[in-house]
Amino acid sequence: MQRYFIPSNNWHDQDVIIKGQDAHHLIRVLRSHIGDQVICNNTDGKAAICAINAIADKEVQLKVKEWLTEDNELPIHVTIAQGLPKGDKIDFVLQKGTELGAHAFIPFSSKRSVVKWDDKKSRKKHERFSRIVKEASEQSHRNRIPKVYLPMNLNELLKISQSFDIKIFAYEEEAKVEKYHSFSTIVKKLKKDQSLLLCIGPEGGFAEEEVALLKKNGFTPVRLGPRILRTETAALYALASLSYQFEELGCF
Amino acid sequence: MQRYFIPSNNWHDQDVIIKGQDAHHLIRVLRSHIGDQVICNNTDGKAAICAINAIADKEVQLKVKEWLTEDNELPIHVTIAQGLPKGDKIDFVLQKGTELGAHAFIPFSSKRSVVKWDDKKSRKKHERFSRIVKEASEQSHRNRIPKVYLPMNLNELLKISQSFDIKIFAYEEEAKVEKYHSFSTIVKKLKKDQSLLLCIGPEGGFAEEEVALLKKNGFTPVRLGPRILRTETAALYALASLSYQFEELGCF
Numbered sequence: 434m435q436r437y438f439i440p441s442n443n444w445h446d447q448d449v450i451i452k453g454q455d456a457h458h459l460i461r462v463l464r465s466h467i468g469d470q471v472i473c474n475n476t477d478g479k480a481a482i483c484a485i486n487a488i489a490d491k492e493v494q495l496k497v498k499e500w501l502t503e504d505n506e507l508p509i510h511v512t513i514a515q516g517l518p519k520g521d522k523i524d525f526v527l528q529k530g531t532e533l534g535a536h537a538f539i540p541f542s543s544k545r546s547v548v549k550w551d552d553k554k555s556r557k558k559h560e561r562f563s564r565i566v567k568e569a570s571e572q573s574h575r576n577r578i579p580k581v582y583l584p585m586n587l588n589e590l591l592k593i594s595q596s597f598d599i600k601i602f603a604y605e606e607e608a609k610v611e612k613y614h615s616f617s618t619i620v621k622k623l624k625k626d627q628s629l630l631l632c633i634g635p636e637g638g639f640a641e642e643e644v645a646l647l648k649k650n651g652f653t654p655v656r657l658g659p660r661i662l663r664t665e666t667a668a669l670y671a672l673a674s675l676s677y678q679f680e681e682l683g684c685f
Numbered sequence: 686m687q688r689y690f691i692p693s694n695n696w697h698d699q700d701v702i703i704k705g706q707d708a709h710h711l712i713r714v715l716r717s718h719i720g721d722q723v724i725c726n727n728t729d730g731k732a733a734i735c736a737i738n739a740i741a742d743k744e745v746q747l748k749v750k751e752w753l754t755e756d757n758e759l760p761i762h763v764t765i766a767q768g769l770p771k772g773d774k775i776d777f778v779l780q781k782g783t784e785l786g787a788h789a790f791i792p793f794s795s796k797r798s799v800v801k802w803d804d805k806k807s808r809k810k811h812e813r814f815s816r817i818v819k820e821a822s823e824q825s826h827r828n829r830i831p832k833v834y835l836p837m838n839l840n841e842l843l844k845i846s847q848s849f850d851i852k853i854f855a856y857e858e859e860a861k862v863e864k865y866h867s868f869s870t871i872v873k874k875l876k877k878d879q880s881l882l883l884c885i886g887p888e889g890g891f892a893e894e895e896v897a898l899l900k901k902n903g904f905t906p907v908r909l910g911p912r913i914l915r916t917e918t919a920a921l922y923a924l925a926s927l928s929y930q931f932e933e934l935g936c937f
Contacts, residue, residue: 505911532918534910573912617933658786658928659757660825666784669918673925674933676910681869681926 434482435463436472438573438578444515447472447497449483456492459485470498478506478576492606506576507534508679509573510628512540512597513668514590516635517546522665527562527581531569533672536628537580538566545637587643591650594630599623601666602632602639602647604654612654616671619676625685629675686734687725688716688823690830692807695805696760699749700736701725703764708744722750730758758828759786760931762880764849765920766842768792768887774917779814783821785924789832790818790881791862793842797889804899807836843902851875854884854891854899855919856906865908868923872930877937883928885919 438460443450451459459465464499467485473495474480480503497650513662516525526536536569540562542549548658562581570578582593594600599619607613632652639647648654657670678684689711695702703711703725711717719737725747726732732755735747755924765787779790792814794801816834822830834845846852847898851871859865875881885903891899900906909922930936 529918529921532912532914533922534912573809573914575912583936609833615933617929617935658925658932660784660786660928662784662825666781666921669781669921670785670928673910673922675931676912676922677869677926677929680910681867683867683869 434470434472435459436474436480436574438474438567441476444475447496449481449497449592449654450484451493451495452578453614459655460495465604470503471495471499472570474576478504479526480570481577490567492624497605504576505534505574507536507623507672509623509675510536510539510626511672511675512539512628512630513672514541514542514594514622514630514632516543516633517548517584517663518552518635519547519611522669523558523562524565526665527565527669528569530668531566531575531579532573534575534676535579535668535672536577538562539582539584539593540584540585541587543587543649544640544643546635547637550584550637559583560681566611586651587605587646590632591646594632594650594652598632600632600650601655602629602644602650602652603657603662603671604644605661607654607656616655616674619653620675623675623679623685631668632663633673638666643647648658658670686712686724687723688726688732688826689728690819693728697728700738701733701747701749702741703745703747711745712740715743723747723829726823726828727738730756732738732817732828740773755826756828757786757826759788759924759928760877760937761875761927762788762878763924763927764789764791764880764913766793766846766884767920768793768795768885768891768916769800769802769836770887770916772860774815776808776817778920779817779823782920782924783827783831784825785817785921786827786928787920787924788829788842789834790814791834791842791845792836792899793839795839795887796892796895800885801807802836802888809819811835824836835846839898842884843898846884846902846904848880849882850879852884852902852904853880853907854896854904855886855909855923856896857890857913859906859908866905868907868909868926871907872927874929875927875937877931883920883923885916888916 437455469485473483481497482499487494543639689707725735733749733751734751799849
């Protein structure tokens, strides 16, 4: 069944109004009729099966039929801080990361980021990013849309990092040494509803002074398996592993 | 250090010859000099640091300096049978699947595959696929290049499936039922060096009769976490989880 995330001002008790692009999608793309049912998610993470009551030119009115009890959210709140990669790789990280349960994304520029965005470009990109995570949340049956921060630099990221329970960074060199920090030793420390910040460098990885800065700020370097992953694959490895540990093995 | 997979007829005891595109890459792109070192992988899964002895117009001669003892191969031989998806999503599955340790890939056409390839197109695509997995193997420091089968249909896949220790298929419906087959129950049965065949449907999933056929042929339906993954994300979830279980947790 089609899903939409509806802003809170379009919920009025048991009545829901779908406007804008979602209304267009429902009316023009799916060619929905009165009586058809869709799932509407509210901003508190709850979802309901709703039936279409009326279809106007640019909006659709629905009534709640049944509240759902499903919870498809990863029990650890994982924020992916992704060093700005080349091309559209960041789109990929946002889409796949949302499917795999990320709680939030922080795009950040670091020494070896080839890409440089000014304020205007950052804001435009941010709009696009918000659309990607909304659509991926609907498609993957998430209860919440992950938050996407405006792109920032490493110093701003370090400030934000202070509020997280556990902080790690993917470090290529860690996959090459014998006494590495295994990702599993970090995962085993996590408790339900705790927050994890995973920081991933751009294509060239982190500069030495950035590694020192991350360590000084309480980030532990980890390896994510023995193979060398591309920058856009690292977040997916971590999120899939966390889902496997907490949602499939069911271990805390 | 740059890596290349060298065919066995270009190894002569401690002497290695690099030809073709790899020679072009080494001479023209990296602008290598005599004395420079690269890692050469042979077809038995061994790798050595080699030094350049001579550079000719279209080939490079090297001598083995030191055999490496590294083994970056996933201890379970995972073959990904991927229902042909739209666009270039299969390229993505091959590249990321190689990074994450897949042993082999079987592209197959099924009822809901939108894409149809004739023999000529299949062969052309296969050349491209072989290039993608070779490059991803070099980049991710694999010891072996995964095998890519020529595209086949579901019946041909079922025949090949008989030689696998464990056979599963990703089934969207399995993520929606309460008494689902968790992926972890399958993973826990696996022993070192066993073979696992994971079958993934195209965008529309499997048709009912295909599900029946898969079950009849010993495939167990599994869910890969509670969220609904796109077809191109399923293999990555499974491979990352297997790496986490066997390479990070270190459990058999």
